[in-house]
Amino acid sequence: MSGQANPAPRETAVLVEVIRRTLAGMPEVHRKAALKHATETVWQDLIAQSEHAKAAARKAPPELGAKAAAATSAIQELTGGPAPADGVTGPPNLQ
Numbered sequence: 001m002s003g004q005a006n007p008a009p010r011e012t013a014v015l016v017e018v019i020r021r022t023l024a025g026m027p028e029v030h031r032k033a034a035l036k037h038a039t040e041t042v043w044q045d046l047i048a049q050s051e052h053a054k055a056a057a058r059k060a061p062p063e064l065g066a067k068a069a070a071a072t073s074a075i076q077e078l079t080g081g082p083a084p085a086d087g088v089t090g091p092p093n094l095q
Contacts, residue, residue, distance in 0.1 A: 049075050 023031045056074035057067040 049078050052078055 019035070023035060026034060053071035053074045056070040060066040060070035
């Protein structure tokens with residue numbers, strides 16, 4: 001996408017390559033529908049994770065880093081793994 005205001009995250013190129021390889025392995029007639037369905041599914045998952053994280057942050061105490069730590073923990077709870085390293089983490093004692 002030309003004209004983007006912000007640069008793409010580092011992992012974007014890897015994700016694009018995986019998507020292209022996966023689409024290349026399926027019949028051409030199904031590619032657009034599969035990509036559209038996958039995109040909508042992942043987008044809804046991300047929205048649900050965000051809402052869950054926001055709710056956890058609202059319930060967190062007002063101490064420095066507690067809200068970010070609660071949001072990170074909520075995402076880890078949903079995904080079953082570490083939250084993405086997006087710079088939103090709390091102090092180690094609150095994680």
